[in-house]
Structures are given as structure tokens and as C-alpha cells.
Amino acid sequence: MRFLFVFRSVEWIGVEYISASLKRAGHETDMAFEADLGGTFYFGSRSRTHGSIIEKVREFGPDMVLFSSTTQLFPWVKEVSRDIKEHFDIPILVGGIHATIQPEEVLSDDHIDMVCVGEGEEAIVELADRMQEEQDYSDTRNIWLKSENGLIKNPVRPLIRDLDELPFPDKDLFYKYGCFRKRAYVMATRGCPYNCPYCFNHQLKRIYKDTRSLYVRRRSVGSVIEELNGYRKRYGINSVHFYDDTFTLDEGWVMEFAERYGKEIGLPFYCLVRPDHVNERMIEALRKAGCVSMGMGIESGNDHVRNQVLKRNMSNEQILEAARIIKAQGIKLVTFNMFGFPGEDTDQMLDTMRINLDLRPDSLFTFIFYPFPGTDALRMAVEQGCIDDKSMEMIMNGEGGFQRESVLDHPYKGIAYNMKVILPLLNKMPRSTHDYFLKKWVFREHSGSLLSIISLVSLPFYSSWESWERAREQISMFKVRFTS
Ligand code: SF4
Numbered sequence: 001m002r003f004l005f006v007f008r009s010v011e012w013i014g015v016e017y018i019s020a021s022l023k024r025a026g027h028e029t030d031m032a033f034e035a036d037l038g039g040t041f042y043f044g045s046r047s048r049t050h051g052s053i054i055e056k057v058r059e060f061g062p063d064m065v066l067f068s069s070t071t072q073l074f075p076w077v078k079e080v081s082r083d084i085k086e087h088f089d090i091p092i093l094v095g096g097i098h099a100t101i102q103p104e105e106v107l108s109d110d111h112i113d114m115v116c117v118g119e120g121e122e123a124i125v126e127l128a129d130r131m132q133e134e135q136d137y138s139d140t141r142n143i144w145l146k147s148e149n150g151l152i153k154n155p156v157r158p159l160i161r162d163l164d165e166l167p168f169p170d171k172d173l174f175y176k177y178g179c180f181r182k183r184a185y186v187m188a189t190r191g192c193p194y195n196c197p198y199c200f201n202h203q204l205k206r207i208y209k210d211t212r213s214l215y216v217r218r219r220s221v222g223s224v225i226e227e228l229n230g231y232r233k234r235y236g237i238n239s240v241h242f243y244d245d246t247f248t249l250d251e252g253w254v255m256e257f258a259e260r261y262g263k264e265i266g267l268p269f270y271c272l273v274r275p276d277h278v279n280e281r282m283i284e285a286l287r288k289a290g291c292v293s294m295g296m297g298i299e300s301g302n303d304h305v306r307n308q309v310l311k312r313n314m315s316n317e318q319i320l321e322a323a324r325i326i327k328a329q330g331i332k333l334v335t336f337n338m339f340g341f342p343g344e345d346t347d348q349m350l351d352t353m354r355i356n357l358d359l360r361p362d363s364l365f366t367f368i369f370y371p372f373p374g375t376d377a378l379r380m381a382v383e384q385g386c387i388d389d390k391s392m393e394m395i396m397n398g399e400g401g402f403q404r405e406s407v408l409d410h411p412y413k414g415i416a417y418n419m420k421v422i423l424p425l426l427n428k429m430p431r432s433t434h435d436y437f438l439k440k441w442v443f444r445e446h447s448g449s450l451l452s453i454i455s456l457v458s459l460p461f462y463s464s465w466e467s468w469e470r471a472r473e474q475i476s477m478f479k480v481r482f483t484s
Pocket of ligand 1: 193297
């Protein structure tokens with residue numbers, strides 16, 4: 001069977017794993033790809049020209065078209081599905097986090113035939129095998145599909161317990177589109193034990209609760225090393241970005257990884273940590289292994305917001321101590337922050353500004369709170385009266401995002417946006433200037449163009465190592481897009 005992935009934005013490991021699993025089972029895959037800054041990255045840009053996708057479908061002749069969709073990508077998925085169905089009579093399946101959380105909503109689109117709920121590697125391969133054998137596939141676990149009698153909603157199968165059994169991701173799919181150059185994106189774990197209400201992990205745990213699955217799973221160190229050695233030979237990689245939700249959950253694994261990675265790979269790498277999973281032993285070992293940059297979610301600098309609203313369960317002291325440990329090792333620290341939570345007042349937002357200006361990360365990312373469909377954060381926003389019908393419709397349609405003014409009915413959304421825009425720049429300015437901005441500037445109304453100019457000027461202050469590599473990848477993707 002021939003499967004064509006249709007995807008937009010940047011390299012996506014989920015797609016690479018499904019493709020590798022299909023290929024291992026003897027099927028053929030290819031991808032139609034639209035390079036873009038929007039969609040997955042929440043900038044909300046839309047492309048209306050899908051000519052090259054239609055051309056690719058014609059050329060490859062797939063038995064099925066597969067999409068992977070985030071919430072923000074879904075409007076594009078609907079547009080392209082409609083265009084494909086205008087030209088071809090081919091089944092279309094949508095997977096990914098949006099289809100997993102909103103399967104009925106996705107299937108309410110006339111042009112989408114099936115949805116894959118949850119982890120897709122085993123489900124899509126079983127579906128493909130059954131289709132190839134011309135068997136009935138209507139009871140394939142994880143797959144929801146339309147039938148004459150309405151929707152068939154199959155239960156999910158247990159999560160894959162041993163991640164080492166999976167084939168290595170099919171990076172060729174994205175490499176030929178210039179999506180990565182010399183940096184490899186890799187995942188050593190799946191799942192996170194925490195339940196932050198704005199993140200998808202608590203939703204996935206609910207979907208899988210009856211399957212008695214182990215939710216947080218970790219590959220063996222040997223498997224990760226083997227994968228990276230393969231990329232070194234095949235693509236000549238010179239750095240690694242670990243995509244794991246929290247890299248330092250298991251100290252024993254981290255120490256074994258650091259020892260082997262340092263000896264056998266030794267390339268500079270980036271990973272994400274939670275402040276309450278940072279200690280000197282692990283961070284020193286990771287630095288010696290090659291870690292040059294670490295991301296750490298602060299989200300809010302206010303104890304009440306962070307712990308009561310966001311359920312992060314960590315103190316300001318833990319955050320400051322984790323930052324101190326990381327910086328003391330000479331690792332570049334990148335923080336992640338959000339403004340505009342339901343019920344958040346301006347003093348609480350200022351606490352987020354202040355904690356960052358205190359610990360002085362090397363760079364930082366700021367976002368506006370965005371409640372994704374089905375999350376506890378959305379429920380909380382509704383309960384607090386911050387969501388009217390129009391905002392709910394926008395959220396369900398994947399409109400709005402982390403980078404723009406809040407979709408909430410929030411009394412301080414303008415101030416939240418000012419803070420989001422100015423913090424990366426302020427972090428690089430002398431301390432003597434901070435008071436003026438914190439007391440005066442953020443409370444004024446500013447023109448949209450001024451805020452856009454500040455955002456542009458701040459770009460170099462976003463993650464130094466990470467963002468420059470990302471920028472080079474974007475340029476290489478667009479070069480391929482406009483020259484091929
Ligand atoms: S710690 Fe991070 S990955 Fe885990 S649930 Fe919270 S936001 Fe999600």
C-alpha cells in the first residue's frame with residue numbers, strides 16, 4: 001500500500017515514526033510538504049495555494065492520504081482535504097494531537113474519512129495491512145471512521161510499552177525538504193508524569209486510563225546512541241535537540257546517558273528540564289556530555305498562579321536554585337513564560353517579569369495563555385467567564401494563538417501582551433532601566449506597529465543557540481520550497 005503524508009510547517013517526529021513503521025511493514029510512503037512559519041507555530045499564517053500538494057498526490061498515487069494535525073494546523077488540514085477530494089477519490093485519515101482530543105469534531109468535516117486517536121504506529125500499520133489484505137478494518141483499535149450507521153469509535157490499544165521496538169524515525173521524509181540541516185531532533189522518552197492543565201498530557205492520560213498502560217516510557221540509552229550514530233553517518237549532524245517533555249525525570253538513566261553520549265557522540269545538545277528535576281550531579285554530567293543549552297518552564301513567577309492555577313507544584317526558590325545550578329555549569333539557560341491566565345492580575349504578571357529579570361536567563365520565550373480544546377485550562381477559563389461564544393468558536397477552529405493578543409475576555413489582556421513583547425528585550429537591558437518599564441511602560445496602551453517592531457528587534461534575544469539553528473532551518477526549507 002502507498003501512503004502519502006501531507007504536512008505543513010517544520011520537521012515532525014510523529015510523522016517520521018509512522019512513516020518508518022509503515023515502511024518496516026512493507027508499505028511505501030512519501031510526503032507532500034509546505035514549508036511555513038504558521039500553523040504549528042501558532043503565528044496563524046495561512047497558505048491558500050495547494051497546487052504542489054495536488055501535483056504530489058497525482059504523481060505518487062497513494063492508496064491513502066495521512067495528515068497529522070495540531071489544533072492550529074487544523075484549518076489548513078480541512079482546506080487541503082477539500083482540495084484533494086475535489087481531484088481524487090482517496091481516503092483521508094487525520095492523526096496527531098488535535099484528532100486525538102477532538103475526533104468527532106475532525107470527523108464532522110465531510111472530506112475526512114478516518115481519525116487515529118492516540119499513538120499511531122501500531123494502529124496505522126494494522127489498518128494498512130488489513131486494507132492490503134482486503135479485510136474488514138472497521139474494528140481497528142484507535143481508528144474512528146464513518147460508516148453507513150454513523151461513526152465507529154474504536155477503543156484505543158495500550159500504549160507501546162517498549163519504545164526500543166519502534167524503528168528509528170524516517171528522517172529522509174523531511175530532509176529532502178530542507179527541514180533540517182545538521183541538527184537532529186530526537187525523542188528519548190514519551191509521556192510526562194505531571195498534569196499541567198494547559199498541556200495535552202492530562203488529556204492523553206484520560207484517554208488511556210482504561211488500558212492499564214505505562215504512561216511515561218523511556219528508550220534504552222543504547223537505542224538513542226545507535227539512532228544518533230546513524231544520523232551522524234547519514235546526514236553528518238553536528239548537534240542534537242532532545243524533544244522530550246522533561247529530560248531529567250530519571251537520574252539513573254540520565255547518568256548512564258551522559259556517560260555514553262559524552263564518549264560515543266559528544267555533539268552539543270539541547271534539552272528541556274523542570275526546575276524540580278534539576279540537581280548538581282545531573283546537570284554537571286549533562287554539561288560534560290555536551291549539553292550547551294537547557295530550556296526550563298517557569299510559566300508564572302507568582303506562587304499562587306503557578307501552583308494553584310497551573311498545578312506546577314514548585315516554589316520560586318526551586319526555580320531560582322535550578323537556574324543557578326544550570327548557569328553555574330556554563331549551560332545557556334532558556335526560560336518559558338506565559339501571561340494572561342484566567343483571573344491573573346497585573347501584580348501576578350509582574351512577578352513573572354521580576355523572576356526572569358532576577359535570574360537573568362541567557363534568553364527566554366514569552367507566550368500568551370491559550371486554552372486548547374478539551375484541556376482543563378479551557379474548562380477553567382469557561383468557569384471564570386473568560387470565554388464567550390466567539391472565543392470558543394475561535395479556539396475550536398484553531399484560530400488565535402500563543403503569539404498574539406489573548407482570545408480570552410480578560411481585563412488585562414493588553415498589559416499581558418505588552419509584557420510578553422517587552423520581557424525578552426528587557427532581559428538584555430541594564431537593571432537601571434527595568435523600573436521604568438515595569439512601572440510605566442507596560443501599563444500604557446501602545447500601537448500595534450510599535451509592539452511589532454519591538455518583537456522584531458527582540459528576535460536576536462530569543463534562544464541564542466537554538467533559535468539561530470532554527471532560523472537556518474527555516475531558510476533552508478524556504479529555499480527548497482521556492483527553488484524546486
Ligand atoms: S511538566 Fe511540561 S510536559 Fe509535563 S504536563 Fe506540565 S507542561 Fe506538560
